[in-house]
Amino acid sequence: MVISTTETDSREILSSTFASRYVRAAIPRFKMPDNSMPKEAAYQVINDELMLDGNPRLNLASFVTTWMEPECDKLVMASINKNYVDMDEYPVTTELQNRCVNMIAHLFNTPVADDKTAVGVGTVGSSEAIMLAGLAFKRKWQQKRKEQGKPYDKPNIVTGANVQVCWEKFARYFEVELKEVKLEEGYYVMNPVKAVELVDENTICVAAILGSTLTGEFEDVKLLHDLLTKKNEETGWDTPIHVDAASGGFIAPFLYPDLEWDFRLPLVKSINVSGHKYGLVYAGVGWVVWRTKDDLPDELVFHINYLGSDQPTFTLNFSKGSSQIIAQYYQFIRLGFEVIPSFCCVDHKKLSSFFVIHSSYFYDTLHVL
Ligand SMILES: Cc1ncc(COP(=O)(O)O)c(C=O)c1O
Structure with a gap:
């Protein structure tokens, strides 16, 4: 509490x-x-x-990583006293965060060329990532409405009623109406047809979940995308999509590489993922990546220089520890693309039962596989 x-x-x-x-x-x-x-x-x-x-390793109800390799623990302890925002003092940490952002963006099929830098940021978790993504959508929508000379005081966001509480927080804290698609008997994720019906000219984005918190089920982002594209063509709006891939972002790319849910779909403008869930890092890290630079309004990026030189920041908090960023980078280079699938190789239909089992279980599974 x-x-x-x-x-x-x-x-x-x-x-x-x-x-x-x-x-x-x-x-x-x-x-x-x-x-x-x-x-x-x-x-x-x-x-x-x-x-x-309780004993964290026995906490099978946690979504969050409770065990990392001793080598990673050593890195965590060695960086526990580094303030992440002090980019001039700790430039290598900043560099590692940038590498993580780019690795994640490529994992999600960013359209950004290999020699260009992806746009994204490390956060405390998916909740902060979602606040930032939501703010970017709200601001983009407001800018467009102002240019069109239309009212911009009643933004709304369309989600399924199964969204995690952080979306309700976003809506309340940032004064955006939450329009929820009701769940139906036997169908416990957002119905894309109904979601698109709820979209109006005040909709800043539709948020789809890849890995519903309640069941682990993936929402049909491709169908949502196709229906929304059609509606946009008919109405002249350009309502975008955010994918809340808090859990699924580190599962789908490995298990279902052909599933189209990410930046392969042009309306998907931003994606969040929790590093501390299936990114296999202890609690305290999430990520948000934007499709392109244009999807993150400049005015939301603060430039401060009192710690040495110009420092662009787009986070809700300022100071925070560096350990989780470093641990995330460790997991990426330690496991690589090929190893991760070996412990994600569960039938996705069974994933919902796996879902409540935290990632140390995956490690244990890996050891017995
Ligand atoms: C789908 C979804 N979105 C967002 C969140 C919030 O994530 P975090 O705990 O990383 O802030 C969760 C957490 O369970 C989630 O399942």
């Missing part, structure tokens, strides 16, 4: 049995202790209390 609450009957004092050899007084629960304590005591108090948490 991010917003903390205080229970009135909560005990005021933390019991720290094993730390008592270092500390004479118990520490208060909700107030900073009056005095410092030896480092061993602080460690013991916290470590003992954390024993009541």
